Structures are given as structure tokens and as C-alpha cells.
Amino acid sequence: MRACSPRLPHSILFGFLIAIALCCPPGLAIGYTYPDTGNQPSIITSPAGETEYFPGDTFEITVILANTGMVTAVQAAPRLAPGTYDPSTALGVTVRPGAGDAPVTVKTLPMMVGDIGSLDKVPVIIRGTVHQNASPGVYAIPLDVTYTYVYAIPMVGANYSTIVPLYREKKQTLPATIRVMSEVRPAVIRENSENLVPGSQGYLTLDVVNIGYGSCTDIMLRIVPTDNVTFQMVDDSIYLKRFEPGDRASLRVGIAVHEQTSAGLYPALFEGEYRDPDGIIRTIPPVPVFIKVSRGVVMEAVTRNLTIYQGGKEAITVSYLNTGDTPAYNAQARIIGSHVLMPVDDSAQLGTIGPGEIKTTQFVVSSENALAGKHYVIESEVKYRDGMGTLMLSDNMRLGVYVTQPSGFKAITSNPATLIVIAGVLAILVYAGWKVWGKKRGRN
Numbered sequence: 001m002r003a004c005s006p007r008l009p010h011s012i013l014f015g016f017l018i019a020i021a022l023c024c025p026p027g028l029a030i031g032y033t034y035p036d037t038g039n040q041p042s043i044i045t046s047p048a049g050e051t052e053y054f055p056g057d058t059f060e061i062t063v064i065l066a067n068t069g070m071v072t073a074v075q076a077a078p079r080l081a082p083g084t085y086d087p088s089t090a091l092g093v094t095v096r097p098g099a100g101d102a103p104v105t106v107k108t109l110p111m112m113v114g115d116i117g118s119l120d121k122v123p124v125i126i127r128g129t130v131h132q133n134a135s136p137g138v139y140a141i142p143l144d145v146t147y148t149y150v151y152a153i154p155m156v157g158a159n160y161s162t163i164v165p166l167y168r169e170k171k172q173t174l175p176a177t178i179r180v181m182s183e184v185r186p187a188v189i190r191e192n193s194e195n196l197v198p199g200s201q202g203y204l205t206l207d208v209v210n211i212g213y214g215s216c217t218d219i220m221l222r223i224v225p226t227d228n229v230t231f232q233m234v235d236d237s238i239y240l241k242r243f244e245p246g247d248r249a250s251l252r253v254g255i256a257v258h259e260q261t262s263a264g265l266y267p268a269l270f271e272g273e274y275r276d277p278d279g280i281i282r283t284i285p286p287v288p289v290f291i292k293v294s295r296g297v298v299m300e301a302v303t304r305n306l307t308i309y310q311g312g313k314e315a316i317t318v319s320y321l322n323t324g325d326t327p328a329y330n331a332q333a334r335i336i337g338s339h340v341l342m343p344v345d346d347s348a349q350l351g352t353i354g355p356g357e358i359k360t361t362q363f364v365v366s367s368e369n370a371l372a373g374k375h376y377v378i379e380s381e382v383k384y385r386d387g388m389g390t391l392m393l394s395d396n397m398r399l400g401v402y403v404t405q406p407s408g409f410k411a412i413t414s415n416p417a418t419l420i421v422i423a424g425v426l427a428i429l430v431y432a433g434w435k436v437w438g439k440k441r442g443r444n
Contacts (some may be wrong), residue, residue, distance in 0.1 A: 041069040041090035041149050043116065045174040048123060052179045055134040055212070057284050058106070060127045060254040063143065063176045065093070067116040085165050088118040090147040097126050099141040103180065104132035116147075126176055132285075136182040136213050140175035147206040183282065184243055184274050185212030186221065188289060195387040197296025197326060199259030201234060202388060204291055206251040206270060215244045219274035221284075223253045225291060226267045243274065257293055265290040298324035299331075299382045302358060304399075308365060310372040310407045313344055318399065320382060324354040328384035328392075335363050336379040341401060341407035342366045343378075350382070365401075372405040 048062040069088030093113040093320070097106045106128040116122050126141060150165045186208040195202030204223060222237035234254030251270075269286040276282050300321045308314035318335070323327055331350040337343040348361035370376065378401055382394040 004028050004153070038292075039069065039087045040151065040168075040170065040357050041067050041088050041116070041147065043067055043090060043093070043120075043145055043147070043172055043174065045176060047144065047177060050422040051177060052181055053130050054181050054183045055103075055130050055131045055185065056132045056219060058128070059130060059178065060125060061141075061176060061178060062123050062125055064121050064123055065095070065113065065116060065145070065174075066121045067118055069118050070200045081400065085150045085153055086118060087150050089096070090116040090170075091149060091167070093122075093145060093147040094122055096144040096146070097128075098142045098144065099128075100140065102139035102141050102178070103131040104128045104139070104141060104178070105131070106141065111204070118288065126204060130178075130180055132185070133150055133211075134180045136180050138177055138179050140177050143174045143176055145174055146170070146174045154249050169415065182214035183212045184210055184214045184216045184276075186243075186249075186270070186272070186284060186287070187211045188270060188287060189248075191292075192287060193292040193294070195326070196255060196257055196293050197293060197324075197386065198257055198263075198293065199263045200296065200386055200388070200390060200392065201254060201256045203254055204268075204289075204372060205253075206289065207248065208251060208270075209248045210243050210245050213245055214273035214276065215242070216276055216282075217242050219243045221249070221251050221270070223251070223255075223289070223291075224269045224271060224286075225255075229267065230261050231257075231291060237272070244429065255291065263295045265292055267291075294326055295324045296326050297322055297328040297353075297384060297386065299353075299395070299397070300392040301329065301380055304400055306399060306401045307404055308367050308370075308401060310367055310370050310403045311406065312368065313364055313366050315362050315364050316401070317360060317362050318380060319358050320350060320353065322355055325355050327355065327386060328353045329386070329389075331359070331382050331384040333359075333361055333380060333382050335365075336381070336396075337365065338376065338378065340370050341366075341376050341378055342369070353384070367403055370403040372403055374403050376403065377399045401402075 019181050044066050046066065048063045048064050051061055053059045067088070067090055094110060095113055095117050096110040099109045106126065108125070108127045111124065113122055113124060146169065147151050148167045148169050151168045152166045153163050154166065156162050156164055188206050189209055189384065192205045193202065194205065196204065201320055208221065219240045220237055224235070225231040225233070230303040234256055236253045238249070238251050240249055247281055268289050268291050270289045271286040272284045273281055274284065298305050300323050302315065302319040302321050308316060320333060329352050331353050332347060334347045334351050335343050337346070342365065344364035344366055346363060348363060350359040350361060353359050378399050379396045381396050
């Protein structure tokens, strides 16, 4: 069994070594102003100011670097001026911030802080952002702190007249703590546009869920279009009494679309406010959404050039094509005549016309006042109801009509004088036939 020898305290050992150094003649000197004292700097961190943030916040925290090392240079090296080569001084301190396991993005670059003496304090600023999906809790942002310090000063040269300080590098990873607070964070999980077409009113529906960790009361959610000229909000918000984590809600807002609006996606913001459990009104960070505008119903007359005979009543056949992207419900076609071509039946039912669908119908037009060999124009329009039941009217469509002279049997049947002559001849023939038949019957 080995005997345990007691260890002398550092202060007694330093005093003993210094006494030997002072008492011995120069040739017998220990060769150290002070040896490795075992003392060194000790850096700690502490926050200064607010360190509570919400997900998505940009932060700027001030961290105090404090050196708790005690001054020992005067006692350990009495031959040196006070403060010279103090082993408790952190020399050339550099700080490299990182994220570690904290849900943050650190934007501060490594920085040179300089020397931090015994019991000194130096502030450093750490900047960054908290992740949008950060969970609530306390997190440590690691600061890699690197510095050197003097651990011994040997005396070298003739008669030990030169001192050469010896340095060591020290690394510490110190925490800069922040607290991430819980918040209400609605996220859009489904978006749907209903009857948002030029010149009409429709709805934008958003299904949202609270993906945050906070609960709230009195939450107001709304849609704000980027362009308030193209879109006029009819009703833009909903109110919820409570909104807990995981809760879902549907936001349906009415929007009137300007008639000159082209089909496409238009940016808007989903935003709102709520009251947190402490009664503080907080703002929901805006979430980009899009208002989808469709072409709607676009009616075109496929039949462009028609030919009718002069002097009578003609049935014309017209086909209508819906080149839009929404159905036209309860569609009714109508033609608009002139003082030359007069409609006899000016309207016809088409029913529902889906996108890309063609419906065909007939109208009766009188051409008694028209001149043969002339081209005329009549117009047509389609009245229908959109997806919201609103009565809509298409743009006017122009139909070209060519009036031609009747020929053949048509010429005969369309000329009144000829018909009179034919009727007279037929009457005579019928009368003659009747007389002949009467005589034959008398003989019998």
C-alpha cells in the first residue's frame, strides 16, 4: 500500500518558490519569474435584456462575456509590474456563434472581442431569426469562445535576465439562451375559388389549421388583395371565439371582380389578429395566397354566314360555342333583327352549355323587305345564369346573312302572283274534274 502525500495549496507553493528564488544567488535561481500557477481565465455568459421571441421573429440579443478569473500576477510574480502577464487575463478573445440544436438561423459572423481582464465584462451582440415552426421552450445558442493566456514565465539567457512568457490556448462553448414563446399560427391547407370571373361576384374559400402551439380567443381572419381596384371585397373576414392548436376553420370571403380582369392568379395576403392568454393583441404574420380568376362563360356564334331567300319567312340555324371555362346555366339565345330582316321567333332555349360544348337552335326570320343579292347583319346574344345564380348576358355576336333570289320550286312557292295563278288553275281543274265526274254519275 502506498502512502498518500498531502498536496500543498497553490498559494503556499508559490510563496515557497518565490522565497527560494529571492534567497538563492543568481547562479542558483529557479529560472522562473513564476512557474505554471494553475490559474487561468474563466469566461461565463449572461444575457442582457429581453430574450423572449416568437416563431418567425428576428432577434438581436446582447450577451455579456465575464471573466471570473482572479488576479494573481502580483503575488506570483513580484518582480513584474502589477497586471503584467496576468495569467487570469483572456488574450485575443474570439467568439464564433452557432445554432446548435436551437431552432434559429444565426446571422452574426465570428467576431474578435479582444482581451478580457480579470473580473472584466464585455458585451457581444448576436443576431438571427427564429424558425417559423419552432416549438416553444428555452434554447441555448452555442458560442465557441477561443483565447490564450500566460501560464508561466521562465527566465532565460545569461544570469536569467530575459523573461519569456509561455501561452496556452483555451476553448470554451458557452450558451446564449433564448426562450421561444408559443403562438397561434394559421396555415392554409386548401384554397378554392368559386365563380370568380370578370364582371361578376364570387367567393374565395380558405381552409386553415392552427399549426402553432398557442391558443387564443377573439381571433379575426381576413383576406387582403394586393390590388384593390381589380378586386372589391364584399365580405373579407371571419371571427372565431377560440382557436386552439390543431383547430380547423373555413374562411369564405365574397369578392367582386372587375369586368376587364384577365384570367389568372392574383396575389393576396391572409392575415389577422388574436388575443393571447395574457390578453395581449397579437398580429398573425401575413401568409401569401392567390385569388384565381377564371375566364367564365365566353359565348361565340359558330355560325357566321347564313343564306336565306328573299321575300318570305326563313328558318335559320345558329350554333353557339362556350369557349370559356365555366358552365352557362339556363342559357337562352336571342337574335336582334333590323328594319330589313325581322325576327318572327327571336328566342330559343339552349339549356346548360358546358365549357367547350356547342348548342344549336333555329330562329324564323322574315325577309320580305330584303333585297336579293344583298348582305345584311343581324346580332345575337345569350342570356344565362352563372354558378352563383346571377343573371348574366353575353357580348353581342354578329351574324352575316346573304339574301338570294328564289329559284326552281322555291321561286314558284315564294312568288304570290305565281301562287295565285297556280291556285286559279288548280281551281279550274278541280271544277272541271268535278263536272266530268258529275256527268258520268248522271249517266249511270
